[in-house]
Amino acid sequence: SYILALETSCDETSAAVIKNGREVLSSVISSQIETHKAFGGVVPEVASRKHVEKITLILEQAIQEAGISLNDLSAIAVTEGPGLVGALLVGVVAAKTLAMALDKPLIGTHHIAGHIYANRLVQEIEYPAMALVVSGGHTELVYMKAEGQFQVIGRTRDDAVGEAYDKVARAIGFPYPGGPHVDRLAIEADEVVELPRSWLEPDSYDFSFSGLKSAVLNVVNQSKMRGETVNAAAIARGFQESVVEVLVEKAIRAMKEYGARQLLLCGGVAANKGLRTALTARCEQENVSLLIPPLTYCTDNAAMIGAAAYLKWERGQFTPLDMKAEPSMSLEEWSVRE
Numbered sequence: 256s257y258i259l260a261l262e263t264s265c266d267e268t269s270a271a272v273i274k275n276g277r278e279v280l281s282s283v284i285s286s287q288i289e290t291h292k293a294f295g296g297v298v299p300e301v302a303s304r305k306h307v308e309k310i311t312l313i314l315e316q317a318i319q320e321a322g323i324s325l326n327d328l329s330a331i332a333v334t335e336g337p338g339l340v341g342a343l344l345v346g347v348v349a350a351k352t353l354a355m356a357l358d359k360p361l362i363g364t365h366h367i368a369g370h371i372y373a374n375r376l377v378q379e380i381e382y383p384a385m386a387l388v389v390s391g392g393h394t395e396l397v398y399m400k401a402e403g404q405f406q407v408i409g410r411t412r413d414d415a416v417g418e419a420y421d422k423v424a425r426a427i428g429f430p431y432p433g434g435p436h437v438d439r440l441a442i443e444a445d446e447v448v449e450l451p452r453s454w455l456e457p458d459s460y461d462f463s464f465s466g467l468k469s470a471v472l473n474v475v476n477q478s479k480m481r482g483e484t485v486n487a488a489a490i491a492r493g494f495q496e497s498v499v500e501v502l503v504e505k506a507i508r509a510m511k512e513y514g515a516r517q518l519l520l521c522g523g524v525a526a527n528k529g530l531r532t533a534l535t536a537r538c539e540q541e542n543v544s545l546l547i548p549p550l551t552y553c554t555d556n557a558a559m560i561g562a563a564a565y566l567k568w569e570r571g572q573f574t575p576l577d578m579k580a581e582p583s584m585s586l587e588e589w590s591v592r593e
């Protein structure tokens with residue numbers, strides 16, 4: 256099968272062609288980061304306009320690089336939600352138009368299912384599996400009893416981890432998106448500012464990062480008030496150590512309690528070197544099988560959407576042509592029907 260996938264949920268316009276659910280024939284990603292940088296974050300109206308400008312070119316390029324023609328396609332997949340409504344709509348309208356014109360099935364796809372299934376582009380997933388989703392808008396532990404079955408067992412109660420990274424980066428003087436800057440600084444630092452860990456209730460799989468973020472802001476403000484230079488590297492390291500420790504320990508505990516066979520790291524923050532290193536070491540120690548997508552499939556891309564859509568394609572579970580963008584779609588409701 257050849258699935259053409261489109262992704263426009265936030266600030267990347269992306270199209271990809273996926274063969275048999277796993278082989279990436281093409282993956283074209285156009286990032287709007289440079290446009291949004293000036294505003295310190297993603298501006299929804301600007302994002303939609305940019306998607307409109309790019310989408311046709313990007314999808315033509317994906318088809319061309321895949322070396323196939325539109326008629327060879329088995330289905331058209333698109334991110335249906337969650338995300339920015341105006342941004343999602345651009346992909347949804349393009350996908351519906353193509354599905355109608357070519358008379359091909361349409362597969363509305365969940366963005367976070369996409370992040371999780373980016374791991375399938377590496378190798379087949381073993382179930383039951385546990386996914387640790389760490390992105391710009393989500394921080395979740397997702398239990399997957401079987402393929403295409405999603406159960407969110409823990410989530411952030413306030414900021415997503417990527418959002419916390421971006422806010423901390425801004426406080427210590429780095430532009431949007433700040434995650435990679437904090438990561439680099441944390442690894443280079445030879446000093447550390449000790450910061451609190453947010454464990455919440457002992458049996459909880461939920462997360463909270465706003466307290467940690469406030470602690471960072473306090474340290475920064477105190478330095479400034481005393482007229483001292485802000486030790487950005489030591490703060491970055493303290494912040495990263497706190498985030499990584501909590502994420503790793505909760506993921507390992509969830510793996511054990513649910514008897515999962517494989518841990519799947521995913522989302523933009525899965526690109527974080529500190530997290531990748533610590534999780535890899537901890538999983539080796541615990542004899543836990545760990546999958547992490549290659550860097551290009553951690554942040555938003557359409558290849559991951561094609562990989563997730565394949566679940567529905569295999570089962571013939573298509574989306575009606577009157578599909579709408581679903582800005583707050585839940586992961587559970589996207590599970591495959593048995």
Ligand code: ATP
Nearest residue numbers: 390391392393417432434435438523524526527555
């Ligand atoms: P969601 O997937 O929840 O809708 P999103 O699509 O905006 O959100 P992603 O593209 O998955 O988020 O991830 C972007 C986030 O990843 C940004 O917050 C960015 O700072 C963060 N990020 C990217 N690389 C790193 C890194 N090396 N360390 C920490 N954070 C990172």
Ligand code: MG
Nearest residue numbers: 265266267555
């Ligand atoms: Mg993005």
Ligand code: FE
Nearest residue numbers: 390523554555
């Ligand atoms: Fe994302």
